[in-house]
Amino acid sequence: MKKIIAANWKNNGSKEFIKNYFDYFAKNLNNTNKNEIIFFPPDLYMDQIDKYSKKLNFSLGGQNFTSSGDDFTLTGGTSSKMFIDNGCSHILIGHSEMRLYGFDTYTPANLLCFTHDHLQAILCVGEDHNDKKNNHTSEKISKQLKDLYENEFIPKKVIIAYEPVWAIGSGKIPTLDNISFIHRFIKNNILEKLPSLKEKDIMVLYGGSVNLKNAKDILSAPHVDGVLIGGASLEVKEFTSICNLKI
Numbered sequence: 001m002k003k004i005i006a007a008n009w010k011n012n013g014s015k016e017f018i019k020n021y022f023d024y025f026a027k028n029l030n031n032t033n034k035n036e037i038i039f040f041p042p043d044l045y046m047d048q049i050d051k052y053s054k055k056l057n058f059s060l061g062g063q064n065f066t067s068s069g070d071d072f073t074l075t076g077g078t079s080s081k082m083f084i085d086n087g088c089s090h091i092l093i094g095h096s097e098m099r100l101y102g103f104d105t106y107t108p109a110n111l112l113c114f115t116h117d118h119l120q121a122i123l124c125v126g127e128d129h130n131d132k133k134n135n136h137t138s139e140k141i142s143k144q145l146k147d148l149y150e151n152e153f154i155p156k157k158v159i160i161a162y163e164p165v166w167a168i169g170s171g172k173i174p175t176l177d178n179i180s181f182i183h184r185f186i187k188n189n190i191l192e193k194l195p196s197l198k199e200k201d202i203m204v205l206y207g208g209s210v211n212l213k214n215a216k217d218i219l220s221a222p223h224v225d226g227v228l229i230g231g232a233s234l235e236v237k238e239f240t241s242i243c244n245l246k247i
């Protein structure tokens with residue numbers, strides 16, 4: 001079954017790294033499952049990677065953006081129009097690292113409005129260690145999903161990335177039952193609030209310490225529509241093997 005396999009490179013990469021990476025990727029990608037592959041590189045390297053996107057049939061996305069481009073002047077900002085101009089179809093919103101360090105210039109609610117039909121937003125949600133310890137996971141995620149409902153704009157398609165903060169870069173992941181449970185909780189929560197959407201319009205990706213050893217099990221778990229991978233997406237052999245998985 002076709003899944004979304006997304007690579008969040010965060011602030012990693014160089015021109016040389018990209019050349020070596022895509023030399024290998026081009027030779028070894030054998031995506032018979034027809035998984036949808038999306039790369040989220042640093043903004044400065046978008047153009048370098050776009051060169052490979054058509055031939056290798058993957059999509060591109062930005063890691064964060066600051067405005068639509070028409071309404072707001074901001075030194076250091078990147079507008080949604082610039083991402084579109086550079087071949088992007090997706091944008092990450094509300095990643096926990098951006099939330100933690102306060103780099104979201106606008107709130108995720110406002111950012112969602114700016115995506116309109118041109119960029120598919122992937123809203124990141126997830127509990128931190130304290131929420132988990134105090135059994136506040138569902139409550140925390142409900143609050144973060146409010147960003148979706150406080151807009152007049154109802155997206156045609158919603159992609160959520162469930163990324164428990166404690167699992168990011170830690171080598172720890174929730175049990176598969178817990179991942180499925182939270183993914184179902186997210187889908188039900190959205191369907192209740194946005195009843196014009198159908199279940200098939202809502203996709204939930206899992207992110208946090210996904211690697212080649214656990215990817216197949218996670219991708220095969222009920223209600224998991226894909227994965228958002230940080231560290232392991234920088235290891236080209238590992239990431240290519242994940243893209244080649246048959247689910």
Ligand code: 13P
Pocket residue numbers: 008095163167168169170207208209210228229230231232
């Ligand atoms: P890791 O895969 O390195 O845990 O990072 C996950 C992440 O933050 C993806 O957005």
